[in-house]
Amino acid sequence: MSEQNEHAHHIVSPVVYVTILFALLVGTTITVWASYIDLGEWTPLPGLVIAWNPIVALAIACTKATLVVLFFMHVKYATKLTMLTVFSGIFMFLVLVGMTLADYISRAWGRW
Amino acid sequence: MSDSPITHSAGEAAHAEHPAYLRHHFNSVEQQADTANFAMWLFLLTEVMFFGGLFTAYLIYRNWYYPAFVAASHQLSIPLGGFNTLLLITSSFTMAMGVWCAETRRKSGLVLCLCLTFILGLGFLGVKTIEYSEKIEKHHVPGFHYSLNSFLNPDSDAAAKAAGDKPMALDMARHTEVYFSLYFAMTGMHALHMIIGIAILGFMIFRAQQGAYTSGHVTFVENFGLYWHFVDIVWIFLFPLLYLISRH
Numbered sequence: 257m258s259e260q261n262e263h264a265h266h267i268v269s270p271v272v273y274v275t276i277l278f279a280l281l282v283g284t285t286i287t288v289w290a291s292y293i294d295l296g297e298w299t300p301l302p303g304l305v306i307a308w309n310p311i312v313a314l315a316i317a318c319t320k321a322t323l324v325v326l327f328f329m330h331v332k333y334a335t336k337l338t339m340l341t342v343f344s345g346i347f348m349f350l351v352l353v354g355m356t357l358a359d360y361i362s363r364a365w366g367r368w
Numbered sequence: 369m370s371d372s373p374i375t376h377s378a379g380e381a382a383h384a385e386h387p388a389y390l391r392h393h394f395n396s397v398e399q400q401a402d403t404a405n406f407a408m409w410l411f412l413l414t415e416v417m418f419f420g421g422l423f424t425a426y427l428i429y430r431n432w433y434y435p436a437f438v439a440a441s442h443q444l445s446i447p448l449g450g451f452n453t454l455l456l457i458t459s460s461f462t463m464a465m466g467v468w469c470a471e472t473r474r475k476s477g478l479v480l481c482l483c484l485t486f487i488l489g490l491g492f493l494g495v496k497t498i499e500y501s502e503k504i505e506k507h508h509v510p511g512f513h514y515s516l517n518s519f520l521n522p523d524s525d526a527a528a529k530a531a532g533d534k535p536m537a538l539d540m541a542r543h544t545e546v547y548f549s550l551y552f553a554m555t556g557m558h559a560l561h562m563i564i565g566i567a568i569l570g571f572m573i574f575r576a577q578q579g580a581y582t583s584g585h586v587t588f589v590e591n592f593g594l595y596w597h598f599v600d601i602v603w604i605f606l607f608p609l610l611y612l613i614s615r616h
Contacts, residue, residue: 273464274461294616357550
């Protein structure tokens with residue numbers, strides 16, 4: 257029991273929370289503003305068209321989500337076990353989505 | 369003298385060493401808290417996979433029926449969706465402040481933060497109700513009464529006209545129903561999570577007034593905070609994907 261209070265529970269300061277709230281509100285404003293601008297398209301391969309608007313919107317959303325996970329959800333201050341759990345879960349999710357999309361993109365490759 | 373009084377007092381002595389909320393199968397309060405945190409994250413990962421499936425379906429159907437998805441998303445109101453984003457982000461902030469109040473043992477602050485989170489959550493559902501009723505009025509709910517009018521005659525529809533939509537061929541226009549199926553499935557599941565969260569918040573406000581979370585044992589408030597922030601993150605992705613990316 258003696259080690260009970262050695263690693264004191266980390267308390268995140270309200271200053272951090274206010275900063276993150278502000279960053280999230282700024283992110284929301286930027287993403288709404290950017291959605292009204294046509295950011296164009298990119299065609300890396302014939303038939304494969306990548307529009308920039310959804311890429312930018314998702315990049316802003318991912319940034320906002322990362323801020324929420326790290327600070328509101330305390331992962332930045334959490335144990336290594338929690339960090340590994342969160343990271344491996346998100347990684348696994350990206351693998352599943354990536355493989356599904358790779359299938360949809362490549363199955364009829366060259367036949368469109 | 370039998371052994372029993374000695375055993376009894378030894379048991380009492382053991383109890384006096386640790387707080388009442390420390391379960392006997394844990395070595396320390398810290399280990400107990402870490403375990404609860406780990407378990408909550410495992411639950412949240414199943415939620416990630418659940419919503420992730422819906423998001424992937426949306427991504428694939430949007431690529432298949434792109435014109436239909438663009439026109440259908442013009443039916444959503446960015447001001448209402450943006451206002452809801454504001455409400456939900458602020459509610460996440462008040463929840464985070466609630467966790468801080470519990471950690472620093474501020475009972476009235478905790479009750480205030482939980483009440484604000486409760487009200488902001490209800491506000492979100494209120495705005496969602498306005499949006500849903502608009503969909504019902506325009507017959508944009510998938511099913512027998514679904515109407516293609518907004519997509520076949522965009523000039524007859526204020527939202528479609530404002531977005532400059534062109535009349536669509538019938539076979540593509542029919543796929544707007546797929547968009548609204550996914551819209552209702554995703555926002556509906558999100559709203560269900562909000563309703564469950566608000567119900568738990570009501571219970572927590574009641575318990576917080578009794579001082580349940582401000583005597584050092586904050587696991588319940590912390591884990592509920594994780595759940596609430598997760599619901600916030602789902603909306604952070606839903607808002608751009610459903611409302612924004614087909615506007616330009």
